[in-house]
Amino acid sequence: MGPSGSGKSTLLSIVGLLSQPSEGAVFFDGQDVTQLRERERTQLRAERVGFVFQFPSLVNTLNVRENVLLPKMLRGRITKSDRTRADSLLAQVGLADRGEDRSYTLSGGEQRRVALARALIGDPPLVLADEPTGALDETTAEEMMGLFSRLQTAGKTVVMVTHDRSLTRFANRTVKIQSGVIDRCSTN
Numbered sequence: 001m002g003p004s005g006s007g008k009s010t011l012l013s014i015v016g017l018l019s020q021p022s023e024g025a026v027f028f029d030g031q032d033v034t035q036l037r038e039r040e041r042t043q044l045r046a047e048r049v050g051f052v053f054q055f056p057s058l059v060n061t062l063n064v065r066e067n068v069l070l071p072k073m074l075r076g077r078i079t080k081s082d083r084t085r086a087d088s089l090l091a092q093v094g095l096a097d098r099g100e101d102r103s104y105t106l107s108g109g110e111q112r113r114v115a116l117a118r119a120l121i122g123d124p125p126l127v128l129a130d131e132p133t134g135a136l137d138e139t140t141a142e143e144m145m146g147l148f149s150r151l152q153t154a155g156k157t158v159v160m161v162t163h164d165r166s167l168t169r170f171a172n173r174t175v176k177i178q179s180g181v182i183d184r185c186s187t188n
């Protein structure tokens, strides 16, 4: 959490190996990933990190299942087990019967759930979410947080940026950032 412009998205982008820090180092599972070559960083990111952004950015010309499979499509051929996993993830996010639908026919909250399923297709241990509940109504936001809690219970690490103070009750740890610096860190 932190005011607008304090560096939350920048931090997520550095933690998720999308950006290099201008100083300091990032350790991922004990490894200094700032020292890696770009190709190795890309591979680590593809295999270990799932991203969920405020805007789901689904591809309108693809159906819902294909959108979930997109990261796999970009990396090679889709296997039968990939399709089975996509359907299982869609069931987990409450969209079991929507796989064949065009993504633009889904509501905003449903599209975000598709984006979460897409982030999980590679079974990454780390999920980074930038304001995933922004502009969602309270009930849909709670549902989204329920999904994140289940991921956390299943052993994944979820790092989420939010402006909504009420959501801190879902977190094990809350970090407050001010002008690019950690101001406060509390454990729930």
Ligand SMILES: Nc1ncnc2c1ncn2[C@@H]1O[C@H](COP(=O)(O)OP(=O)(O)OP(=O)(O)O)[C@@H](O)[C@H]1O
Residues within 6 Å of the ligand: 002, 003, 004, 005, 006, 007, 008, 009, 010, 011
């Ligand atoms: N690659 C970069 N180089 C230099 N400055 C950057 C870079 N990326 C972001 N910034 C700046 O860092 C500051 C923090 O941006 P960031 O998007 O992380 O804020 P935020 O806390 O996520 O804000 P918001 O809540 O408004 O989304 C901004 O002033 C932005 O312009």
